[in-house]
Amino acid sequence: MSVKASGLELMLKKLELWRPLEDEDRKAILALPHTIRSVDPSIYIVRQGDAPTHTCVLLSGFAMRNKIIVDGARQIFAIHVRGDLLDVQNSFFGKADHNVQTLTHCEVAFIPVEAVLQIIFERPHIGKAILYDTLVDAAIFREWIVNVGRRDGRTRVAHLLCEFALRQEVAGLAGRCSFSFPLTQEQVADCTGLTPIHVNRMLRRLDEAGLVVREKRTMHIKDWEQLQKVGDFDREYLHLDALHRDSG
Amino acid sequence: MSVKASGLELMLKKLELWRPLEDEDRKAILALPHTIRSVDPSIYIVRQGDAPTHTCVLLSGFAMRNKIIVDGARQIFAIHVRGDLLDVQNSFFGKADHNVQTLTHCEVAFIPVEAVLQIIFERPHIGKAILYDTLVDAAIFREWIVNVGRRDGRTRVAHLLCEFALRQEVAGLAGRCSFSFPLTQEQVADCTGLTPIHVNRMLRRLDEAGLVVREKRTMHIKDWEQLQKVGDFDREYLHLDALHRDSG
DNA sequence: CGAAGGGTTGAGCCCCTTCAATCTTAGTGG
DNA sequence: CCACTAAGATTGAAGGGGCTCAACCCTTCG
Numbered sequence: 001m002s003v004k005a006s007g008l009e010l011m012l013k014k015l016e017l018w019r020p021l022e023d024e025d026r027k028a029i030l031a032l033p034h035t036i037r038s039v040d041p042s043i044y045i046v047r048q049g050d051a052p053t054h055t056c057v058l059l060s061g062f063a064m065r066n067k068i069i070v071d072g073a074r075q076i077f078a079i080h081v082r083g084d085l086l087d088v089q090n091s092f093f094g095k096a097d098h099n100v101q102t103l104t105h106c107e108v109a110f111i112p113v114e115a116v117l118q119i120i121f122e123r124p125h126i127g128k129a130i131l132y133d134t135l136v137d138a139a140i141f142r143e144w145i146v147n148v149g150r151r152d153g154r155t156r157v158a159h160l161l162c163e164f165a166l167r168q169e170v171a172g173l174a175g176r177c178s179f180s181f182p183l184t185q186e187q188v189a190d191c192t193g194l195t196p197i198h199v200n201r202m203l204r205r206l207d208e209a210g211l212v213v214r215e216k217r218t219m220h221i222k223d224w225e226q227l228q229k230v231g232d233f234d235r236e237y238l239h240l241d242a243l244h245r246d247s248g
Numbered sequence: 249m250s251v252k253a254s255g256l257e258l259m260l261k262k263l264e265l266w267r268p269l270e271d272e273d274r275k276a277i278l279a280l281p282h283t284i285r286s287v288d289p290s291i292y293i294v295r296q297g298d299a300p301t302h303t304c305v306l307l308s309g310f311a312m313r314n315k316i317i318v319d320g321a322r323q324i325f326a327i328h329v330r331g332d333l334l335d336v337q338n339s340f341f342g343k344a345d346h347n348v349q350t351l352t353h354c355e356v357a358f359i360p361v362e363a364v365l366q367i368i369f370e371r372p373h374i375g376k377a378i379l380y381d382t383l384v385d386a387a388i389f390r391e392w393i394v395n396v397g398r399r400d401g402r403t404r405v406a407h408l409l410c411e412f413a414l415r416q417e418v419a420g421l422a423g424r425c426s427f428s429f430p431l432t433q434e435q436v437a438d439c440t441g442l443t444p445i446h447v448n449r450m451l452r453r454l455d456e457a458g459l460v461v462r463e464k465r466t467m468h469i470k471d472w473e474q475l476q477k478v479g480d481f482d483r484e485y486l487h488l489d490a491l492h493r494d495s496g
Numbered sequence: 497c498g499a500a501g502g503g504t505t506g507a508g509c510c511c512c513t514t515c516a517a518t519c520t521t522a523g524t525g526g
Numbered sequence: 527c528c529a530c531t532a533a534g535a536t537t538g539a540a541g542g543g544g545c546t547c548a549a550c551c552c553t554t555c556g
Contacts, residue, residue: 065390067390067391067394069394069398069399069480070480073398074398075393075394075397075398077390077393077394077397088383089383089386089387092379092380092383093383093387093487095484097387097390097391097484097485097487098390117376120375120379121369121372121375121376124369127368127369127375128365128369131340131368131379131382132340134379134382134383134386135336135337135340135341135382137386138337138382138385138386138389139337139341139345141386141389141390141393142313142315142325142345142346142389143315143345144393145323145325145389145392145393145396146315146317146323146325148393148396148397148441149323149325149396149440149441150317150321150322150323150441151317152511152512153511153512184533184534184535185534185535185536186534192397193396193397193398194512194513195512195513195514196534196535197512197513197514197536197537198511198512198513200535200536200537201512201536201537204536216521232317232318236343236345237345239341239345400543400544401543401544432501432502432503433502433503433504434502442544442545443544443545443546444502444503445504445505445544445545445546446543446544446545448503448504448505449504449505449544452504464553
């Protein structure tokens with residue numbers, strides 16, 4: 001079965017990261033009904049208030065989740081990379097409570113919600129893996145609350161860089177110390193609860209301290225240990241380490 | 249079957265809030281193996297780093313989730329009321345990534361994780377309800393990120409009050425406009441990313457504006473409409489409105 | 497009655513914001 | 527090939543929301 005034949009290999013890979021699957025499970029995932037669409041940058045995949053009908057898998061590119069508040073301010077609370085399940089969060093509700101939006105050009109697979117619900121309960125291994133995935137998403141949300149709630153500007157930005165670096169590495173996109181960084185400084189500000197001006201100054205400080213080098217849309221981490229320390233970053237919350245701890 | 253006989257009626261009630269259940273489902277939940285313990289205030293039910301073995305249901309009292317960061321600062325990211333499932337978040341991981349701690353004296357039911365996992369996949373209606381519950385938790389996390397990331401002090405505090413009022417009402421604990429408020433100002437500060445001094449001033453401002461009246465451990469909301477407006481509060485994210493939208 | 501926890505208030509400061517301008521880069525059409 | 531434009535990055539200056547430090551008060555409880 002070629003890549004083109006299904007397009008859901010990446011979903012499979014992501015789920016197997018969390019939980020061991022059997023051959024039958026793999027076949028069932030690859031056989032999920034879906035359509036693949038190419039989406040331009042800055043396009044809403046789901047809009048707050050929509051009634052979602054599909055769960056999405058990000059096949060390439062970068063996307064984000066955000067909310068806009070009354071005064072027009074925006075808060076981003078998740079960045080997504082290749083392989084991420086984009087919309088379990090929204091699609092089981094009658095109405096989406098936040099936006100899902102592309103950052104770059106993306107390829108997205110759309111799977112009908114009913115098909116996902118069915119596979120969750122018919123194939124417990126898959127169900128567990130998807131549950132695990134949504135729990136990891138929630139764990140990341142918690143860490144972001146800590147980040148914007150209790151850390152200063154420099155730490156917030158450093159923390160975001162660490163998380164993004166590590167998640168791209170896990171997604172097989174790049175080495176941890178040199179990776180594509182599609183966020184504008186305004187978007188970094190919307191992730192960290194700061195203003196773009198202040199983000200600019202914090203990035204510069206990290207740069208001047210020799211921790212990172214910025215090069216157009218590429219970020220280089222020069223001192224991973226120190227950046228982790230400055231960013232108060234502990235990868236524990238990403239739950240990457242105790243994978244497959246049991247088969248229960 | 250008396251309340252004492254199972255103690256899990258509240259869990260049942262919470263799940264039925266999200267999803268319709270059948271008689272068989274109800275019986276299965278009430279038959280879950282569990283032990284009930286009485287827990288003093290300020291006690292850790294789960295500590296960051298622990299290997300959790302049980303999922304908990306809060307039968308009475310108030311509890312919270314939090315993390316402590318390197319410099320000793322604390323961030324709270326959830327307050328729990330009677331009936332809430334306390335630890336789906338942590339207990340499916342090998343290691344807890346945050347603390348769960350009582351605020352007041354609590355009664356807690358402890359259910360072995362394996363029993364919960366089993367019931368989720370053996371009884372799809374229950375599985376869906378629990379999945380729904382964890383997704384609502386995640387939706388609340390997202391709103392809290394927005395709250396600490398993009399709102400000023402007064403708005404953050406007002407928003408917290410609105411959410412807490414509404415959730416207590418839904419839990420059948422009190423009317424929306426007069427409810428028990430077990431948080432110290434320091435704990436409100438740890439929810440909102442502020443200092444206790446500033447929380448004090450913001451509460452006073454809400455008080456002076458005639459929106460709330462504080463009375464020891466009880467909070468009275470005098471102008472619900474206005475408090476919602478000041479708090480930029482839109483209950484949509486709690487997903488209470490479109491309940492049981494389909495039986496799929 | 498003394499201690500401890502929590503609430504309240506004041507004063508000064510600083511991190512971050514706001515406002516404003518300039519610079520760089522990439523894309524576009526003539 | 528180059529003006530023109532727009533988006534994003536950068537920098538400066540000034541102001542403010544929230545923090546820190548430091549009291550003091552109130553209530554509860556042993």
